[in-house]
Amino acid sequence: MRYVDGYRDSDAARHIARRIGDAGARLARDGRSVRLMEVCGTHTMAIARHGIRDLLPENVALCSGPGCPVCVTDAGYVDAAIELARRGCVIASFGDMLRVPGSEGNLAAARAEGARVVVCYSPAEALALARAEGASEVVFLAIGFETTAAPLAALLATAAAERAARFSMLTAFKTVPPALAALAEDPEVAVDAFLCPAHVSAIIGAGAYAPIAGRYGIPCTIAGFEPLDILLGIQDLLEQLADGEARVVNQYARVVKEEGNRKAQRVLAEVLEPVDAAWRGIGVIPGSGLAIRERLAELDAAHRHGVAVARHDPEPGCLCGDVLKGKILPAGCPMFGGACTPDHPVGPCMVSGEGSCAASYRYAR
Amino acid sequence: MCVAVPMEIVEIGAGGVGVAELEGTRYDVDLGLLERVDLGDYVIVHAGYAIEKLDRAEADERLALFVEMARIERGETDGGGA
Secondary structure, three states, X not given: OHHHHOOOOHHHHHHHHHHHHHHHHHHHHOOOOEEEEEOOHHHHHHHHHXXXXXXXXXXXXXXXXXXXXXXXXXXXXXXXXXXXXXXXXXXXXXXXXXOOOOOOOOHHHHXXXXXXXXXXXXXXXXXXXXXXXXXXXXXXXEEEOHXXXXXXXXXXXXXXXXXXXXXXXXXEEEOHHHHHHHHHHOOOOOOOEEEEOHHHHHHHOHHHHHHHHHHHOOOEEEOOOXXXXXXXXXXXXXXXXXXXXXXXXXXXXXOOOOOOOHHHHHXXXXXXXXXXXXXXXXXXXXXXXXXXXXXXXXXXXXXHXXXXXXXXXXXXXXXXXXXXXXXXXXXXXXXXXXXXXXXXXXXXXXXXXXXXXXXXXXXXX | OOOOOXXXXXXXXXXXXEEEEEOOEEEEEEOOOOOOOOOXXXXXXXXXXXXXXXXXXXXXXXXHHHHHXXXXXXXXXXXXXX
16 A cells, blocks of 8 residues: 555665764764654554664654553542443453553453443444443443544534433543653653654644744644654754754654634534643643533533542553653663563553553564 | 544535545545545544544645655665675
């Protein structure tokens, strides 16, 4: 398929890698080492799978930020989902949520003990399940960034329009720009440039990063998911840094528009509103979440079933927070690959297939 | 997890729902997040919804750039006697 193979050509990759080397050498002549951060689980996976770190100069580090929605979901959210299951709700979820540790267990264990937990590939299946379920309440676990929030907002609008009985969502949506601002302001985090996510940007638009580049002087480049897309994004960021610039550059213009998807933004705004949100390992970031508007409160599982989502501290010794902030690479955690593996994950970065620890474990060994 | 690969719209049905095809497999896709979609458009699909269309002119321009890069790279490698 030309829209795939053409973006994976190894000769073109070598060409871009050489230009990355040139930009790295310019930075090195100024005695500079730089740290780039990608903030997208699918980038994390692609970077690990294609061995992109091996192509970078020694003075360029590429770390994974909080780009995996499962990884940044607080343990208290998992506890609330388990509580809903115990009360007899059918829990419908994307598969990677099932093994995320809550404070005492996970949804897979709850299912083994008899809770009804259904894995959905498309959230519309959850609404169809509610229509067919008879007396049981169905709760969809609605986590994700803007990319996922827009489809789920559309589904909530559909559910509201058909006055769906027995259907609600337990939400823990996150939005990317407030998280980038929080990372930029955190004195413990030293990030020189952001490689911005592909499909989040399709929704919010390239213009959404202008305040990050403008206020914090941090270059922001949007890249697609193919290897050449990612390499071009890295090249662009390094050249910006070497030139002393901090702009928003859209290297994924075949999908991302300056203004984003306006219709998706309208649907989002009609159904959801910004709230403060707790990010596992990072803490509360103001205005970085999206919650169901009050007029649709019957579709909000926490309201509908009177369940509170409490915040929980991470496991002792788990350094997922430092990994998510880009302070350490996964191998820098003493538990990585020993006490914490994909078969026995301690922290959320090892649970999700697109978590940076799981990606490192799978591809770097 | 994002599906990075664009899918081609091969059917547009009633109620804002269509069918997209990728490598011979067909998927039901909700088109409600797009202003306008036509048969033959390539779309990015996430969680069962088409979230954006592929701009084919931009895609082709970028592919041409990569072809040119590859040509330069092969030319230089051949010329270097490697």
